[in-house]
Amino acid sequence: MNIGWYLVVSAIVFCIGAGGVLVRRNPLVVLLxxxxxxxxxxxxxxxxxxxxxxxxxxIFALIVMVVAACxxxxxxxxxxxxxRRRLPIDVDELNELKG
Amino acid sequence: MSAVLFFIxxxxxxxxxxxxxxxxNPFYSVLALAFHLVSLAALFLLLRxxxxxxxxxxxxxxxxxxxxxxxxAYIGGGEQLTSxxxxxxxxxxxxxxxxxxxxxxxxxxxxxxVSSKGAPYIPGFGTPAHIGTLFLTTYLYPFEIASILLLAAxxxxxxLARRRRGLEPDEDVEARIEAPRPAWTGxxxxxxxxxxxxxxxxxxxxxxxRVGTTGQPNQEGGW
Numbered sequence: 001m002n003i004g005w006y007l008v009v010s011a012i013v014f015c016i017g018a019g020g021v022l023v024r025r026n027p028l029v030v031l032l033x034x035x036x037x038x039x040x041x042x043x044x045x046x047x048x049x050x051x052x053x054x055x056x057x058x059i060f061a062l063i064v065m066v067v068a069a070c071x072x073x074x075x076x077x078x079x080x081x082x083x084r085r086r087l088p089i090d091v092d093e094l095n096e097l098k099g
Numbered sequence: 100m101s102a103v104l105f106f107i108x109x110x111x112x113x114x115x116x117x118x119x120x121x122x123x124n125p126f127y128s129v130l131a132l133a134f135h136l137v138s139l140a141a142l143f144l145l146l147r148x149x150x151x152x153x154x155x156x157x158x159x160x161x162x163x164x165x166x167x168x169x170x171x172a173y174i175g176g177g178e179q180l181t182s183x184x185x186x187x188x189x190x191x192x193x194x195x196x197x198x199x200x201x202x203x204x205x206x207x208x209x210x211x212x213v214s215s216k217g218a219p220y221i222p223g224f225g226t227p228a229h230i231g232t233l234f235l236t237t238y239l240y241p242f243e244i245a246s247i248l249l250l251a252a253x254x255x256x257x258x259l260a261r262r263r264r265g266l267e268p269d270e271d272v273e274a275r276i277e278a279p280r281p282a283w284t285g286x287x288x289x290x291x292x293x294x295x296x297x298x299x300x301x302x303x304x305x306x307x308x309r310v311g312t313t314g315q316p317n318q319e320g321g322w
Contacts, residue, residue: 001105004206004213006146009109011201013116013135019194020120022186028125028171032132035163036116039139042151050146053218055229058148059238062230065158066245070252072163076170077259083174084262 006047014040025090027082031075038068105145111138129167136160146217148225 017036024030042061049057082089115135119128136159143152205213212218223229234242 001102001145001216002214003217005105005109006142007205007213008202009112009142011198011205012113013139015194015198015201016113016116016120018197019190022190022193023120026125028167028174029119029128032119032125032128032167035132035159036119036135039136043139043142046143046146046148046151049148049225050217051212051215053221053224055225055233056238058151058225058230059233059241061148061151062154062234063241063245065154066249069158069163070248072166073252073256074259076166077256079170079174080260084260089174 003047003051006050007044010040010043010047012040013037013043025092027075027079027089027091027094030091031072031079034071034075035068038064101145104141108138108141108145111135112142125171126168129164129171132167133160133164136164146225147220150225150227150230153227 014037017033017038017040020033020036021030024033042064045057045061045064049055049061079089082094087094112135115131115133115138118131119135122128122131136155140152140155140160143149143155
């Protein structure tokens with residue numbers, strides 16, 4: 001398969017994730033959609049690594065996975081803290097930090 | 100053969116991604132994301148990224164998804180939480196426009212590599228040995244920084260999610276603090292078993308109950 005097909009799949013996955021971040025209001029699902037966006041970017045990184053025959057892109061993808069794991073940990077910690085304070089679990093209601 | 104595998108994996112990945120966004124129950128969204136991740140790992144294998152695929156299945160579809168499932172089970176879900184109003188319409192439109200733009204940008208760029216099958220295969224490309232060598236030689240700094248980042252995230256998650264005291268007022272403790280107590284209780288004099296001079300008007304000094312705990316008679320300043 002040509003590399004272009006993989007890039008198209010990665011673009012579609014990224015855009016589905018971006019649309020989900022905009023549409024959904026549950027912070028858990030927003031985090032899941034962020035994962036989708038990171039995975040789309042990962043797929044294109046790995047595809048470019050294959051295109052150049054260079055493994056640095058795979059290293060980049062692994063680092064992206066580490067950052068995604070950190071983001072999920074902190075985000076889920078925040079969601080649990082919000083739940084403990086009996087606040088609504090809804091990103092539209094949690095707007096105290098909005099400027 | 101590789102084309103068939105590619106289309107199966109790509110359709111699986113896109114179906115999983117759509118399922119994450121569309122499904123109402125967050126639990127089903129998590130399951131759809133796990134399916135998406137496994138399909139994506141198959142795509143990584145087709146791109147000869149063996150170690151990345153293994154890490155994807157083990158770390159993402161294993162560990163991170165278990166974390167998600169725990170939090171969804173703790174919080175519960177199932178409310179219909181799609182936003183109403185402007186974003187409900189503009190979000191999908193924005194995503195569609197972005198997808199078209201990205202496809203035009205990548206396929207219309209005229210890169211000769213995009214329409215090829217990639218560079219010639221080097222033996223051992225993407226295996227754990229090669230990736231590990233790169234991590235410990237060329238990319239040592241990113242490797243160490245990633246480990247520090249993981250440590251910071253773990254500590255931060257524990258600090259964020261722990262059970263705090265003092266966020267909401269604890270009535271029991273406050274009632275105990277506010278309650279009147281007999282004079283000289285809770286002091287070193289009481290602990291030493293010393294009878295203190297009783298004055299009129301102190302609470303809890305009705306009938307000589309201020310005798311020391313050892314039952315000894317009044318001693319002044321014994322300590």
